[in-house]
Amino acid sequence: MADKEPTPVEDAAARAKEAEEQAALPYKWTQVISELDITFTVPGNFKSRDLVIEIKKNSLQAGIKGQEPLIKGDLPHPIHVDDSTWTLSTNTDGTKTVEIHLDKVNKMEWWAHVVTNAPKIDVSKIQPDSSKLSDLDGETRGMVEKMMFDQQQKGARPAYLG
Helix, strand or coil: CCCCCCCHHHHHHHHHHHHHHHHHCCCEEEEECCEEEEEEEECCCCCHHHEEEEECCCEEEEEECCCCCCEEEECCCCEEEEEEEEEEEECCCCCEEEEEEEEECCCCCCCCCCCCCCCCCCHHHCCCCHHHHHHCCHHHHHHHHHHHHHHHHCCCCCCCCC
């Protein structure tokens, strides 16, 4: 028996559940097809030495030294460690933001979650930002445009990524 399309009510319930799960995470994350960014806030008196950030090819750990990590686990797909970075910046309200940038090995794959022990999003509902298509080479851009067209034909909606 073939999978049937969810009803509008089922789809709305799934979107609400996904948004709730993502909002409950101690970090926010966004992605484009080739990279992923994670952010979380720490007190303004923190320095980089107060943090534990371990970026490995297949795993990630980030948090405050001496405390349970805010994010820790295996990545769903490998990253380029040498092209992945993290920064600590001061916000206008006096707090600081940690931003972790992960460079995906597979530049043509959406991630359902940052680490495999976190709740998943429905990647079939992602619609890439058209303004970023100009950043892609011709062949990749064509593939992404075809994927976007195919998703539009299925009536997909944008995914909330936190």
